[in-house]
Each structure stands twice: as structure tokens, then as C-alpha cells.
Amino acid sequence: MPQVTMMLTPGFQFLALGVQAAFELANVLQGERYYTLSITSAEGGAVLSSSGFAVPTTRLDEAGPIDTLLLLAGLVPPPQQDEEMLAMVRARAKEARRVAGLCTGAFLLGQMGLLDGRRATTHWSYAQEMRKAFPQVKVEDDRIFINEGPVWTSAGLTAGLDLAVALVEKDLGREVAGAVARRLVMHHRRAGGQSQHSELLALAPSSDRIQKALLHAKAHLTDPLTVEDLAGVAALSPRQFSRAFHAETGQTPAKAVEQIRLEAARLMLEDSRLSLDQIARNSGFVDLRRMREAFMRHYGQPPQTIRRLSRAA
Template identity: 80%
Template sequence: MPHVSMVLTPGFQFLALGVQAAFELANVLKGEEYYTLSIASVEGGPVTSSSGFAVPTTRLDDVGPVDTLLLLAGLVPPPPQEEATLDRLRAMARQSRRVAGLCTGAFLLGQMGLLDGCRATTHWSYARQMREAFPGVRVEDDRIFINEGAVWTSAGLTAGLDLAVALVEKDLGREIAGSIARRLVMHHRRAGGQSQHSELLELAPSSDRIQKALIFARSHLANPLTVEELAEVAALSPRQFARAFRAETGQTPAKAVEQMRLEAARLMIEETRHPMDQVARESGFLDLRRMREAFMRQYGQPPQAVRRLARSAQANVAR
């Protein structure tokens, strides 16, 4: 009977505790108590969340054998932990089948030395901080979650639920994992390789006119999408449109369109088996050469490498 222990640190975010729902629902769907659950901390006793509410916890050493160790932290990365604390976490991780750092909990794994030489992710807004703190870790800030052997990391708080469902899928199969996702009203179970955020949301223009032009561009990526075409959609002159667009988004229209094309192409590459030349045409790059150049500028690797990484991640989850 696998035991899942969620380990809290002071200042943890309550939402992170929601990952237990995936394991609870697995028990419901199995019709038996397949997983047992505990909420623990290194010292035990009440642990205060970022919102000021305390949660009772069991002392980690008293939890008993742990199959899956989940490290939960807060809205900001946890400060460096005392070496004695890290030693106790390392000891428990060694005894566990797998360990996961949810959102900023990945920083705890980094402090424990479990991410050295590995790929890892965390909330995109702290990716740079993680790279600086742990130069031996290959931080990928555009991933929902990453599985490196027995070590898992996830992006922002809700991505922890995607990771939890993936853990259940490893144990009990895709059918139960899919049922859990439906019960949790998740739009779909996101694969680990999916991007953390949308370029359209990232641009966040303030006026309806610029927003309308962006939505049009997103829906017509195969069009040339010149400044003149987008300006016409926004009912502005090309000069007015270019000036307003940069003021509201901080980017030129051409750069924004390229970012949306990259996002669309990457999703097609990761989630479909379309030939690369078809992906290039449908995302508006016209040909594979232009798409490859854009991928090298943005991601530092060609489209074929992105597809290989996505398939490798999917294979890891399926095992």
C-alpha cells in the first residue's frame, strides 16, 4: 500500500495541499484504500501557511515507510534550510521510491543536492533565481512538470495537480488517471512538456482594439499578419497601431506574432505527429528553414530536438 507524505515548510501555500485529491480519488475509483496519506514536517506539530493558518503535521521520522515524498513550499522560494533539516529530508528521500518538489518545493530538492546534473522546473517567475542558486541544474521554465528518474518537479501551484495525476497514472494506468482528471474538472491532463503560460496572456494588452488584433492573429497564423493587416482589424492606421501596440505590450507586432507562431508550432510538434514542413506552414513560418531559425533564437535547439524531448517525456510517464 503506497504511502504518500506531503511535507510542509513554514509559509507553505494552502493550495498545494490540493494534490491529495488525486490520490483520494484514486482510492475511490479503485474501490479500496490503495494509497495512504499523511501531512508531515521535519519537526512535527503545527506549521503556519503563507495565509497565517496553521496545519497540524506528523513528525517526519514518525510517519513510517514512505513511497512518495512530496515537498510543498510557498508562493516564494524557501530560504536555505539548516543542514540538519536537509539531512533528514535526504534520508527520507533515499528511503522513498520517488520524491517530488511542487512549485517552489523544487528549491528544497536543489538544496538537498538531488537535482544536480538533472533537468528540473519550477514556477516560471523563479526560474532565473533557481538557475543562479543551482548552476548544476538544467532549469526548464516552460514545462508543467519534469520527471528525472525518481525525482519529479512541477511548475506553479496548479501544475502540482498535473504532476500528482501523472504519478497515479504511473501506478494505476491511464484510464484511472483520466477519470481522476474528469472528476477534478481538469480540462485535460496536461503533459509534462506543455508550456506553462500562453503568449496571448503574457502580452495582456489594455485596450480592446489591440486585444482584438491579437486574437485575430492567433486565429489566422497562416496569414502574413503584416502591420497593415492587424491595423485594419484594430481600426487604426498602421502608424497608430504600431505605436499603441508597443506601448501596451512592450513588443513590436512582428515580435509578438513570431512568439505566437512559436507557441503554436511547439504545441503541434509536442502533441501531434504532423511533419515539420506542415507544422511550419500551419503556424505561419512558410517553410522549415524559417521555423528552425526562430526555434534556435528562442529555445536554442531545433524543432526536431523539441519533438525528441517531448516523446522522451511522454515515454517516461507511460512507463
Template identity: 75%
Template sequence: MPHVAMVLTPGFQFLALGAQAAFELANVVVEEPFYTLGIYSVEGGPVASSSGFAVPTEPLRDAGTVDTLLLMAGLMPPPLQEASTLAELHAAAESARRIAGLCTGAFLLAQMGLLDGRRATTHWAYARLMRDGFPGVRVEDDRIFINEGKVWTSAGLTAGLDVVVAMVEKDLGQDVARSVARRLVMHHRRTGGQSQHSEMLDLAPSSDRIQKALIHARTHLSNPLTVEELAEVAALSPRQFSRAFRAETGQSPAKAVEQLRLEAARLLLEDTRHSLEAVAREVGFIDLRRMREVFMRNYGQPPQALRRMMRTA
């Protein structure tokens, strides 16, 4: 029965605790206590969160045999830990089957030297700080999570759920992981290679009508997605829709649709073996030539070059 030990450090962010929900729900899905869970700190006792509330913890030395070690920190990267703290964390990490630094928890792994020579990620706002502070780490700041052997690192706090669902998939299979994601009401499961950047988040419309049109666009990229089509979804005239869309997003509908297609195409290039022609067709580009033009304009490289680079990584 794999034991999951979540280790808190002072100032941890409460949202990080939500990662345990995926393990709990996996137990529900398989209808047996497959995982056991525990919350620990190096010394034990109450640990104060970034919001001031404390959570009771057990001493890490009492955790017994740990299968999965999750290290959680706060909204800011943790300060350099004392040598004795790092030694105890390192001992637990060495004996665990797998370890994960969630969000800024990746800095704890870096302080222990466990990321040296490895690819790793963290919240995009602190990627440069990790790169400068730990030159031996191959920091990739545009990834949701990265799995290098037994070591996992993730981006911002919500990416911790993506990591844990991926772990559940490795342990219990795709069907269980999909069911867990559904119970968590995750809009879609994000793969490790997916960018931390979200075009939908950047657009951030304020009205439900424009939001509804954008969701329609993202889920129907193979459609022409004309202004008329999107305006109908938003229950506005084409002229009203275009004016409202630009006012709320700062972009024209056509530009926004192009960016959504670009984002979807990049994800398909990372996570599938579809031909370039099939990718272009699936995300709604007129043809491969058009997709190549958009890639060159936004990334300075053609899609095939990006695919080679990602496969090499």
C-alpha cells in the same frame, strides 16, 4: 502499500494540498487502499499556510517507510532552511523511492543539492531566481513538470495534479490515470513536456460566446475554422463575431486560430513520433510549408529543429 508523505513548510499554499486528491481517487478507482497518505512537517504540529490557516502535521521522523515524498512551499520561494531542517529532509528524500518539489517546493530540493546536474522546473515567475541562485541546476522554465530519475519538479500549483496523475500512471497504468484525471474533471491531461504557456489563457475572452468559439476551435483544429464557422458557434453574424472577438482578445480570429494551431503542433512534436506532414495535417495547417513559416516567425526555428532540440533534452 506505498506511503505518500506530504511535507509542509510555513507559508505553504493551500491549493498544493489538492495533489493528494489524485492519490485518494486512485484508491477509489482500483477499489482498494493502494496508497496511504500522511501530512508532515519537520517538527510536527500545526503549520500556518500563506492564508493564515494552520494544518495539523505529524513529525516527519514518524512517517516510517516513505515511498513518495512531496515537498510543498508557498506562493513565494522558501527562504534558506536551517541546516538541521535540510538534513532531515535530505535523509527522507534519500530513503524514498521518488521525491517531488511541487511549484516553489523545487527550491527545497535545490537547497539540499538534489537538483545539481539535473533538469528541473518551477513556477515561471521564479525560474530566473532559481537559475541565478543555483547555477548547478539546469532550469527549464517552460515545462509543466520534469521527471529526472527519482526526482520530479513541477511548475505552478495546478501542475502538481499533473505530476501526481503521472505518478499514478507509472504505478497503476494508463487506464487508472485516465480515470483519475476524469474524476478530477481535468480538461485534458498535460504531459511533462507541455509548455507552461497557454494560448487559451492568454486570449481570456470575457463572454461565454467567444469562449465557446475558442473551445470549438481548439477541439476542431483540423477544420478550416473560418470566421463564418466560428461565428455560427457563437450565434453571431460574422461581422459581429469579428468585432467582438477582437475587442475581447486583442487579436483577429485568424491570428488566434494560428496561435492555437502552433501550440498544438509544438505539443505533438514533443510528445509523438508523427511525421511533420502528419502534425501539420492534424492541427489544420494547409501544408508543411505553411507550418514551417509560422514556426520560423514565432520561434525563429523550423519545426524539425525544435523536435531535435526537445529529443536531445
């Protein structure tokens, strides 16, 4: 029976423990105990979570043979661990068939050097910090999870469930993984290539005028959406609008409109069966060629690849 071992660090986020449910449900659906589950830490004993609850653990180096090692950390990246602890975890990770860093747990993989030369993701708000800390890692902050050989990483906390279901699919097939997702009442299974966050949320304008212009853009994607159009919605001159927009969002209006169109197109790719030409028109791109160029600039992948990744799930 493959053993799935979770390793906790002090201050871990309690919600992350929920990924165990994917493996428990797989056992239920199989009608047998396919996976065994264990919760460990570097030193064993009770480990305090970020919310103040303590969870009993066994020592990682005393756990039996590990098939899948899941590393959990907190709402903020874990500090640099001492080398003795990292050496122990590194040894157990290399013995395992696969290892995953959930959310900020990816920083532990980085500290062990297991991400060097690999693609990895983490919560988008810590992606830049991860790039600085681990320059040998290709950090992709717009992915739900990434699988690089035996090493997996995921984005924010709920993305850990998507990763866990993907692990179940690797072991037991798509049908079982889909049944697990339904039991978990996951709205839909997200492929690893999906976007982590909303462009409107990322832009985060502070004034009602700029917010109103952005909401207008989202509701009228097939309109030209020139600076003059958006400035009129905001009741500002084009010059005033451009200045205010950049000051509040850090983007030009044209760049922000492209990002909103890209997000709309991506959602249509993932959730509809519209043709690529229809999606290009519905999201306000002049034609499929322009949409493809924008996808390559922003995501590094053409639209058809993102659709294929989504449908694979």
C-alpha cells in the same frame, strides 16, 4: 502499501494539498487502500498556510518508510532553510523511491542539492530566480512537470495534479491514471512537455493600440502580419508602432508574431489530429521546415516530439 508523504513548510499554499486527491481516488478505483497518506513537517505540530489556516502534521523524521515524498512551499519561493533541517529532509528523500517539489517546493530540492546536474521546473514567474540561486540546475520554465530519475518537479499549483496523476500512472498504469483524471474533472491530462503560459498574457501590452494589434495577429495567423499591417491596425506609423511595441512588450513585432504562431501550432499539435503540414499552414508558417526551425529555437524540441509527449498522456 506505498506511503505518500507531504512535507509542509510554513506559509505553504493550501491548494497544493489537493494533490492528495489523486492518490485517494486511485485507492477508490483499485477497491483497496493501495496508497497510505501522511502530512508532515520538519518539526511537527500545526503548520500555518499562506491563507491563515493551520494544518496538523507529524514530524518528518518520525514518519514510517516513505515511498513518495512531496515537498510543498508557498506562493513565493521559500527562504534558505537551516542545514539541520535540510539534512533531515535530504536523508528522508534519499530513502524514498522518489521525491517531488511542487511549484516553489522545487527550491527546497535545490537547497538540498538534489537538483544539481538535473533538469527542473517551477512556476514560470520564479524561473529566473531559480537559475540564479542554483546555477548547477538546468531550469526549464516552459514545462508543466519534469521527471529526472527519482526526482520530480512541477510548475504552478494546478500542475501538481498533473504530476500526481503521472505518478499514479507510473504505479498503476494508464487506465487507472485516466480514470483518476476523469474523476478529478481535469479537462485533459497534460503531458510534462506542455507550455505553462499564454504568449499574449506574457507579452502584457499596456495600451489598447498594441493589444488590438496582437489580438488581430492571433485572429489572422495566415496573413503576412508585417509591421506595416500591424501598424495599420494600431493606427500608427510603422516606426511609431515598432517603438511602442518594443517599449510595452520588450519584443519586436516579428518575434511576438512568431511566438503567437508557435503557441497556436502547439495547441493544434496537442489537441488535434491535423498533419504537421496542415498545422504549419494554419498557424501562418510558410512551410513545415520554417515551423520546425521555430520550434527548435523556442522549445528546443521539434513539433513531432511535442505531439508525442502530449499523446503519451
